[in-house]
Amino acid sequence: MPFTLSNDTLRSSKFHVTRCVVALSAAVFMSSAVAAVESNDQSKVFSSQEQIEVALNGKFTQGALLRGQAPVGAKVMLNGETVQTNHEGKFVVGFEREAPLQQTLIVELANGNKWRRDITLEKREYNIQRIDGLEQKMVTPPAEVTARIKKDNINVANARSGNSDLDALFTRFEWPAKGVISGVYGSQRILNGVPKWPHYGVDIANETGTPVYAPVDGVVTMADDLYYSGNTLILDHGMRVFSTFLHMDTITVEVGDTVEQGEQIGTIGSTGRSTGPHLDWRINLGKTRLDPQTIITGAPEQ
Ligand SMILES: [Zn+2]
Known part of the structure; x- marks a missing residue:
């Protein structure tokens, strides 16, 4: 069935910090082909073909849902498990209430180039x-x-x-x-x-x-x-x-x-x-x- 999506739909190739509701830990990362770079400036454009651009939108905490954007066709893995991506390279990962604090996200291009990000989740205190x-x-x-x-x-x-x-x-x-x-x-x-x-x-x-x-x-x-x-x-x-x-x-x-x-x-x-x-x-x-x-x-x- 057809879906009418608002202008807020994250259709562009990466999330946009200014529109994102939960940009607390949003970041764009680059592959290790160049020096590992972490930036909150999502409007940054990387031109080298060796670079892999991945956006993550959400809070890096236990209990969080993160929405991500990888290059179209790239394979996304979280702690060794394949993460589903859609035709635009968008993906979603979640960390349960008591999720281990160390998580590893790997994005692999068809040519074998890999981008790796070790994520440290914030530990939460529940009342x-x-x-x-x-x-x-x-x-x-x-x-x-x-x-x-x-x-x-x-x-x-x-x-x-x-x-x-x-x-x-x-x-x-x-x-x-x-x-x-x-x-x-x-x-x-x-x-x-x-x-x-x-x-x-x-x-x-x-x-x-x-x-x-x-x-x-x-x-x-x-x-x-x-x-x-x-x-x-x-x-x-x-x-x-x-x-x-x-x-x-x-x-x-x-x-x-x-x-x-x-x-x-x-x-x-x-x-x-x-x-x-x-x-x-x-x-x-x-x-x-x-x-x-x-x-x-x-x-x-x-
Ligand atoms: Zn309730």
Whole structure:
């Protein structure tokens, strides 16, 4: 299906610092054919054919999603594993919550020339979040819902299993709702005193009924009511990057719908395991859970 992409689409041969929302560690690197050079000036043009230009856009931290640009046709490897590139040489890599701090990115041209970059990720400190007063059935689910939870998990995994060639993920993300950030990625959760899985989303608290918008273009791959996350919406942004929105009050799109950035997709609610109205926004690269705040700066409007 056709995609209308905004002017912010990173169509040029490299990312542009001035437009990039997360240029905190953006850099252009050159191959070792010349002295290794690292620069924040992405408008720099290198003319020698021996030079390989690679742009990386994002924060070099645990939990980060990095968007990159390599020469068209080049092979990209992260820690020895091949990274998918699209027809424009764009690629995406993600570093999970406790990812090793040392990562090696290699870009290899068809002629064998290689560019190597050793990346040191910033180690993150995650906070501990205690939530008390939850209904006990939401902390330790009763036996009769075990099958439902299992089915929910399979459906969610399926909804994030695609690998489409949409390139919406290379556009500038916008906050999906107005509100106040009330929870962040990575926090260890202790529910009614019981340690649970870390929290993997960014929570935006606001009143029930507050509109939720698509942060970039996408295709709906799930719109369903799940036991834990309530009304849950998943958007495919391409190349295994997905947004998930939890606890929504209403969902106004259906599976298969194409949505444009800024289009309303539903409203904030408090469905599922939730102590108050908020939008929990998550970013996945396939199964890897990443921090939405590594691809967007600042805070939502209030
Ligand atoms: Zn949350």
